[in-house]
Amino acid sequence: MTARRTSEALQTTPVAVTALSNEALQQRQVLQATDLQRAAPAVSIGTGGTGPASILYISIRGQAQNSPNSFSDNAVGIYIDGIYLGRAIGGNVGFLDLSSAEVLRGPQGTLFGRNTTGGALNITTNAPTQNFEGYIRVGAGNYDANLFEGVLNVPLTPELAVRFAGRYEDHKGYFPAPFLGTNLGSLDSSYLARGSIKWEPNSLPLTWTVSGDYTRQRGSGPPFVAAALNPASPLSYYYGLAQRQQANPGIIGQESDAILTGALGFAVPTADVRKFIPAGLTGPITQFGNAAFPNSGGLRSNNPLTTYQYNNFGRAELDMLGRLGDGTTGWSTTSNLAVDLGDLTVKSITGYRQSRSFNVFNISALPTAAGAGYSIYRNRQFSQELQLSGDFGALSFITGLYYFREHGTESTLADTFEYTPIGTRIFNNANYVQQSKGMFFQANYNFTDRLRVTGGIRYTWDKRFINRHNTVNWNLPAAQQTCVVGPNAGIPNTGDDCNNPETVKFSYPAWTAGIDYRIGQDTFVYLKTSGASMSGGFNSRPVPPPYSTSFQPENVRDVEAGFKGEFLNRRLRTNLAAFYSWQSDVQRIVNAVVCNGTPPQCATTQFVNNAGKVHTYGVELETTLLPWRGMRIDASAAYLNAKYVSGTRFEDQLVNGAILSVDRSGEPVPYAPKWTAAFGATQDFDIGADMLSLHADYSYISSRYFDFFTTGDPAQAPSVAIANDASRIRAYGLVNAVATYSLKEQKFDVALWVKNLTDKAYFTNVFNSYTGLGVTAQNPGSPRTYGFTVTYRWN
Helix, strand or coil, rough: CCCCCCCCCHHHHHCCEEEHHHHHHHHHCCCHHHHHHCCCCEEEEECCCCCCCCCCEECCEEEEECCCCCCCCCCCCEEEECHHHHHHHHCCCCCEEEEEEEEEECHHHHCCCCCCCCEEEEEECCCCCCCCCEEEEEEECCCCEEEEEEEEEEEEECCCCEEEEEEEEECCCCCCCCCCCCEEECCCEEEEEEEEEEEECCCCEEEEEEEEEEHHHHHHHHEEEEEEEECHHHHHHHHHHHHHHCHHHHHCCEEEEEHHHHCCCCCCCCCHHHHHHHCCCCCCCCECCCCCCCCCCCCCCCCCCCCCCCCCCCCCCHHHHHHCCEEEEEEEEEEEEEEEEEEEEEEEEEEEHHHHHHHHEEEECCCCCCCEEEEEEEEEEEEEEEEEEEECCCCCEEEEEEEEEEEEEEEEEEEEEECCCCCCEEEEEEEEEEEEEEEEEEEECCCCEEEEEEEEEEEEEEEEEEEEEEECCCCHHHHHHHCCCCCCCCEEEECCHHHHHHHEEEEEEEEEEEEEEEEEEEEEEEEEEEEEEEEECCCCCCCCCCCCEEEEEEEEEEEEEEEEEEEEECEEEEEEEEEEEEEEEEEEEEEEEECCCCCCEEEEEEEEECCCCCCEEEEEEEEECCCCEEEEEEEEEEEEEEEECCCCCCCEEEEECCCEECCCCCCCCCCCCCCCEEEEEEEEEEEECCCCCCCCCCECCCCEEECCCCCCCCCHHHHHHHHHHHCCCCCCEEEEEEEEEEEECCCCCECCCHHHHHHCCCCCEEECCCCCEEEEEEECCCCCCEEEEEEEEEE
């Protein structure tokens, strides 16, 4: 394994890490990054939200950035063949031909750099070998799923080899959407391809591997379902008004608009809002609640997977936004060059990646013209790392220099409360340039063949630039749009004059220090402390006062003690870790509705804010047992306790016209499940020259909040309590199984598989705007899926 950027044994590595080989990944059906939640303790991974299906919301030990985008980073770094993946938006496109996947828990800032306060996912692909080998795999399943995958490895000369891998897959949608006349959650097409070449000349002490990959994924996107509907919200009000006007058009303009009248202080006649909902829609708005959540009854469907999103309002721009779907396209190239100089090794790791992702969404989760949007994310990144490592008997070290630069754009066309007087069309558009430089050094010294100490330091310099170009009335020609940022805010955008550039610089250290001791040949203990930071940045979308348009780095310090042992003639492996961490300037997402002007024009927004200090502690256990021939049992469990430090998180709120300081430090920490657990068993049977392998696993994650709010307004307290409860993902457990029959002489494998065997209804993410838009929505997880694969191998 390579958790410390060098090859070493898992059982003598002083890091809490879950290492999965290619065989283990296949056996546990870990086919993409989200599946790692089932394979490692203290890990929570979500998808959906307001981003595309390829986005990752990763939390390890409660350390998370709960909406990573182009301007805010993840708390868990993703590394593919040593290259840092700067944007989590394209991180969940699937695994292909991997050598291993490692989940490192706890701060990894010294060797892996910034944005690893929670840990790191270290993914290594298979490099070319000197064997002519490969495989072809085809598969099919329910929801019309199809799979075609293949690998070809060819040695061209004794010094040069190439490897090619590719996969295509698709499936129909999982989630009924009756107002769309289709199902959402489909994977319309997914293409993954990689080619690599490896050169190991006999005349030179070097190894050089160059690879390139291409990804293209399209689907209908993750659906939203309503976990809670606010009867006193603008959404509910205009829903009811539209129904009344459809049934009796004569009342248009003859009654006062409750929303505007309350905001302006005088009666305002109602406008024509009939098109806010589909024509002829009857029944209360509560009928669109979801069966998995508390509701008032009378639901339109008892299927918790049903979504009610809609896109046929009769206005071209809005209907375009309602064509729900998403996609990611990208390519990258990587160079890994290692030169062996005897006691010293020099490495150069170079990477370039380019991607474009988009998603079309309706965050209202209802058949209403409230909350439609279309986002596009473009990114290009380059990184270069130079390493020098040495091994001089008792002393070993690694040192290096690191450079990273990325640039791109993020834009969102949002249409909020269309066909109502408070509706607005806002274009959130910003370009960015982000640069990071670092230098690091880490050394290990063996006082004896059992006692070792480790120390390391890294220093990072970040520079971040953003230029916002946000306007309203995006459906009009550019000259008729109004700039809403910078010095020209409030005036028509007559040209390229809607600019709001900002630059900020951060610098911070990361470090580690530890001691480990080999008690016996098969038992090992360690104690270490580490520090790391998650970079600060900017908010591109509107930020209401008193919040800031920028946010500071989040800093984490921890102490960890671990035990690793093998017993019963190495038939039992037990790894245990306990930790305590201190977080400061914690980064948290705020969802809000911003209203400006007279009459007020309202739009949804989302931004990052620093939110106090958090103390976290926990225990993690991983064990493997080989009780008899052919049987392997894997189990893991983790306990996590995360709390804000009392008195460290205050917020100024406007209550009844006065500023009130509210203590929010009593809130639960989001993305921090108290319990995670997994159990898996595999039994292999020899049947002549063939083999039958039966595997089943169960994974559990306890409930966790994705959002929480404390209000200083007693009148808002009941609504806030409902919103908080609806922002909690309920606990769930999933069962998966696979049976594989291998004809060894014919080199065929036939596998029957099932995921979510019990067809458990569960959810993966939350968008909370109960007191703003009027709805808290959640993204449902996949239902039971099953199918088969047939694989032919050669070597």
